[in-house]
Amino acid sequence: MKNKKQKFYILLATFFSMLFISSCEVVKEYQKNRINDSEMALSARRAEKNELNFMSYKEGAAGANGGKTGGGCGCN
Amino acid sequence: MKKISLTLIGLYLLFVHGFSQVSEQYSNMFKAKPLKLEEINLVTSYYTQDGNHSAVTGGIGTEKLTDFANMLELKLVGYSDKGLKHTFLAGLGVDHHTAASQKWISSTGASSPEGTRVYPSLNWTVQNEEKGNEFGIGTYYSNEYNYKSFALDAHVGYKNKSGGELGFKTSAYFDKVVLIYPSELIPTSTTELAPTYNYETIKTSASRGSGGTIVNGVNVVESTHANIPTSPRNTYTSSLTLTQVINKSAQASILLDIVKQDGWLGLPFHRVYFTDGTEKIENLPHSRLKIPIGFRFNYFVGDNLIIRSYYRYYTDDWGLKSHTVNFEVPYKITPFFSISPFYRYYTQTATKYFAPYKQHLATETYFTSNYSSAAFSSSFYGTGLRIAPPNGIGNTYLSTLELRIGHYTQTTDLNSNVISLHFTWK
Numbered sequence: 001m002k003n004k005k006q007k008f009y010i011l012l013a014t015f016f017s018m019l020f021i022s023s024c025e026v027v028k029e030y031q032k033n034r035i036n037d038s039e040m041a042l043s044a045r046r047a048e049k050n051e052l053n054f055m056s057y058k059e060g061a062a063g064a065n066g067g068k069t070g071g072g073c074g075c076n
Numbered sequence: 077m078k079k080i081s082l083t084l085i086g087l088y089l090l091f092v093h094g095f096s097q098v099s100e101q102y103s104n105m106f107k108a109k110p111l112k113l114e115e116i117n118l119v120t121s122y123y124t125q126d127g128n129h130s131a132v133t134g135g136i137g138t139e140k141l142t143d144f145a146n147m148l149e150l151k152l153v154g155y156s157d158k159g160l161k162h163t164f165l166a167g168l169g170v171d172h173h174t175a176a177s178q179k180w181i182s183s184t185g186a187s188s189p190e191g192t193r194v195y196p197s198l199n200w201t202v203q204n205e206e207k208g209n210e211f212g213i214g215t216y217y218s219n220e221y222n223y224k225s226f227a228l229d230a231h232v233g234y235k236n237k238s239g240g241e242l243g244f245k246t247s248a249y250f251d252k253v254v255l256i257y258p259s260e261l262i263p264t265s266t267t268e269l270a271p272t273y274n275y276e277t278i279k280t281s282a283s284r285g286s287g288g289t290i291v292n293g294v295n296v297v298e299s300t301h302a303n304i305p306t307s308p309r310n311t312y313t314s315s316l317t318l319t320q321v322i323n324k325s326a327q328a329s330i331l332l333d334i335v336k337q338d339g340w341l342g343l344p345f346h347r348v349y350f351t352d353g354t355e356k357i358e359n360l361p362h363s364r365l366k367i368p369i370g371f372r373f374n375y376f377v378g379d380n381l382i383i384r385s386y387y388r389y390y391t392d393d394w395g396l397k398s399h400t401v402n403f404e405v406p407y408k409i410t411p412f413f414s415i416s417p418f419y420r421y422y423t424q425t426a427t428k429y430f431a432p433y434k435q436h437l438a439t440e441t442y443f444t445s446n447y448s449s450a451a452f453s454s455s456f457y458g459t460g461l462r463i464a465p466p467n468g469i470g471n472t473y474l475s476t477l478e479l480r481i482g483h484y485t486q487t488t489d490l491n492s493n494v495i496s497l498h499f500t501w502k
Contacts, residue, residue: 024322026238031324034376035239038464039384039406039414042319042329042372047460047478047498050121050145054494055456058125058486060424060448061390061398063313063333064370070337071249071311072216073193074223 111154111164116501121145125484125492127447130177132258134347134355135433135445139490140176145169160202165214167197181345182259193220201231208235216249222345224252224306239321247313252306253340258347261357309339325376335366348445350438358444360429366392370400380408390424396449398424406462416460418482426451447488458482468502476500 027035034040043066044052052067056075063069127139149167156162171193181187201212210233218225229247257263312335319329342360349355370388377383388400404418429442430449460480468475478498485491 024239024320027321027324032321034325035321035327037376037382039382039408039416039462040327040374040376042327042374045460045478045480045498046117046119047480047496049119049147050123050496051456051480051482051494053145054123054125054143054492055422055484058448058490058492059398059422059454060392060396060427061366061368061388061400061422063315063335063366063390064331064368064388065386066331069247069311069313069315069333069335069368070364070366071251071309072195072218072225072227074220074253074343 107155108157109155111152111162113150114153114502115151116499117147117149117151118499119145119147119496121494121496123492123494125490127486127488127490129432129445129447129450129488129490130180131343131346131358131444131446131448132177132180134349135447137180138176141173143171143173145171159204159206161205163199163201163203163212165197165199165201167199169193169195169197171195181256184259187259191221193218193223195219195225208237209233222254222256222343224254226250239327241317241319243315243317243319245313245315245317247311247315249309249311251309251311251339253309253344255305255307255340255344257344257357261347261355307340309341310337312336326374328371328373331368331370331372333366333368335364335368337364337366338362342444342446346444346446348436348443349434350436350443351434352438353434354438356443358446359442360444361394361442364392364394366390382406382408392427394449395428396424396426398422404460406460412463412465414462416462418456418458418460420456421453422456423453424451447490450488452487454484454486456482456484473501474499475502 049067052065053073053075056062056068121144123141123143123145125139125141128137129135130137130139147167147169149165152164152166154162172190173192174190176189178191179185179187179189195216195218197214197216199212199214201210203210210231212231214229214231216225216227216229227247227249229245231243231245233241233243235241314334316332317329319327321327339362341362341364342358344357346358347355348358368388368390370386373383373385375383382405384402384404384406386400386402388398390396390398390400400420400422402418402420404416406414406416408414427444427449429440429444430447431443431445432450433445436443436445458481460478462476462478463469464476469477476498477500478496480494480496480498482494483491484494
């Protein structure tokens with residue numbers, strides 16, 4: 001990555017991630033009823049799968065969402 | 077004597093009872109369970125779009141398209157005698173599309189506007205639930221008239237006791253692009269192609285199934301698809317995922333992909349028109365490096381509301397940069413019924429190789445008029461409904477039903493609608 005702005009964004013993202021993770025509290029299993037709710041899952045819904053594919057065909061970007069990153073179909 | 081005998085018998089029985097409890101616990105811990113069908117998922121979607129910048133016709137022309145996509149997945153779970161959990165996912169996808177622009181692969185509009193893609197997949201994961209680690213491998217195949225794909229992947233994961241998870245996945249796609257050219261641009265000399273390419277026995281696949289055609293004065297007989305040459309396209313991806321529970325109501329994740337592609341990265345039936353009136357098929361570099369990084373943050377507000385958020389930054393070495401922001405707000409009307417409005421905003425810069433219809437110079441080395449490489453912004457909004465009663469819908473095995481509808485618009489005047497249904501049987 002040659003661009004200084006890109007390097008800055010990545011460093012900033014890394015900094016906030018570290019800060020974020022270090023401020024977490026330990027949650028016991030019996031306290032995880034909200035965390036374990038199916039709509040709290042940290043992934044795209046299964047019902048979104050085809051939507052993500054359609055968007056990757058018509059947009060230049062792909063990836064970092066559990067979906068296609070490239071390859072697999074003649075969709076460029 | 078009698079008392080001593082009874083006491084001894086009583087002690088013996090007590091001893092045997094205690095030992096049988098221990099052996100039962102141990103035997104439960106390591107009892108193997110055979111593979112059992114645990115879950116079936118079916119996702120079916122109907123997609124329609126329209127626009128005026130078809131890449132087949134050089135960046136102008138209809139982009140009208142419909143796609144009916146279906147994915148069925150079976151999940152089988154079993155346990156080994158060492159207590160390891162084995163999960164098999166067997167998937168089968170079938171998509172059928174109709175694209176108005178596809179018939180113009182032939183300059184006469186005689187090409188078939190339809191196509192079907194079939195894509196099976198198989199994945200196996202082994203987990204040590206006590207230690208929190210897992211390993212898995214998978215394979216994928218896709219077949220459609222103009223494209224064949226075969227992929228392998230492997231992943232590892234680790235969970236710690238403080239609610240963190242680390243995952244790493246690597247995959248490789250070994251694809252073949254079938255070199256179907258626009259009819260007027262099929263090479264007339266066999267020396268331009270691989271020695272096995274016999275022009276006189278090829279009909280453009282654009283007019284497959286509709287009889288013989290005279291092209292450039294040569295009688296082109298009924299084609300055999302196997303005669304059309306292919307070119308490889310390979311995609312290698314490494315993905316890192318870090319997930320962390322923040323507190324009782326919030327959790328977040330970071331996703332980083334590094335994607336390297338090489339080979340034929342365009343599509344051979346995409347036309348490009350130049351300022352001097354000449355025409356070629358698009359020509360793109362034979363390698364591409366893509367780096368998307370995404371963040372998810374989900375927060376449970378109060379008793380009924382969840383905020384699901386997502387941001388992605390993307391950059392590649394073709395000059396394209398993009399930002400994606402997505403918000404979804406599921407509201408639980410009851411614990412088993414929720415409604416989820418959502419909004420997604422996307423913006424991208426153009427690649428170095430894009431120019432609209434008749435804006436490319438004939439002296440350029442790389443060129444495309446495919447509007448997925450143009451600069452634009454888009455919005456996607458809609459809502460979802462989810463029903464998941466504890467005893468199944470109507471007391472059947474259908475445990476979850478989800479419906480999503482959405483409308484998508486781009487500043488390029490492309491617009492589309494999609495409706496998806498997701499069924500889960502347990």
